[in-house]
Amino acid sequence: MSDKQAPQDSPPRPGELRLADDPAAAPGDASVVFIGRVRSPWTRREDCPKNMSQARERGGAGRVEVAAPFRAGLAGLERFSHVVLLTWFDRAGRDLIVQHPKHAAVARGVFALRSPVRPNPIGMHVARLEALDAAAGVLHLDAIDVLDGTPLLDIKPYFASIDAFPEAARPADDGRR
């Protein structure tokens, strides 16, 4: 995921738009708990792959460490080839509702982007599960595209029957990857 977005306290780029009320300052409608952390080779924003394709090309594997109370929840996951990870982009702003990424010709809405900067900064990543040590709470992944230490919210088994749409279309000028 890109973490090249403008930091929260810098002015928006031309065409960008901020929410009047920053979700980061709101009381919120519900609370999440961090169930673990992602361990990745990426410690600096400028080094972090912008998406899973880039992460795979760069060749750095990833690891997930699940906190002790939640490890019983891993039973049975070893039989799936792929997992969905939901992460919390704890170093991303939340109030930029229209953004102008470097790869794009024009500014666009956050819901048409996979930017980590979003009202609820939740990342969704599909990774191959290379190995699982359920007792230690460790998942070994083929790749991961988040900064080291990123909090984990959820792990789900990936079901091709409901999650895979290889024919899905995206705009030709979307800035590939």
Add this chain to the structure above:
Amino acid sequence: MSDKQAPQDSPPRPGELRLADDPAAAPGDASVVFIGRVRSPWTRREDCPKNMSQARERGGAGRVEVAAPFRAGLAGLERFSHVVLLTWFDRAGRDLIVQHPKHAAVARGVFALRSPVRPNPIGMHVARLEALDAAAGVLHLDAIDVLDGTPLLDIKPYFASIDAFPEAARPADDGRR
């Protein structure tokens, strides 16, 4: 998604396991804001499809209503064929870490299930975007598998290049759909 799990205050089934500390009662590590609601034909748990395949078979379309402050974020989404929705299962318990769904032979960890009952009750749904009225904040979907009124956390464009793994494997005894 299944909402046939035991309610939070009923005893677990044999083989099931509860967390010592219910995440629903914890102060939490971060807060989410509801950016809209899902509108679906399903108002009762017993009628709600257990997953997107069932929802498609049942033929009831779905709709997402995005709250006014967040509608600017929809600009550019109309050019994608599929979207990822992240929802908040507001009527699901959060403390059942090992569960025994009716379709499964044995109890298994929550992270090997797509049950709505999970430490962070976030649903992930890939839907076809049939139409978008960005000004009104309305997305028309081919189907949706959540109860009417379920809060919305995020919308992301679906990228086949990073999200589609049609070859992904799951156990043969997993209770298909």
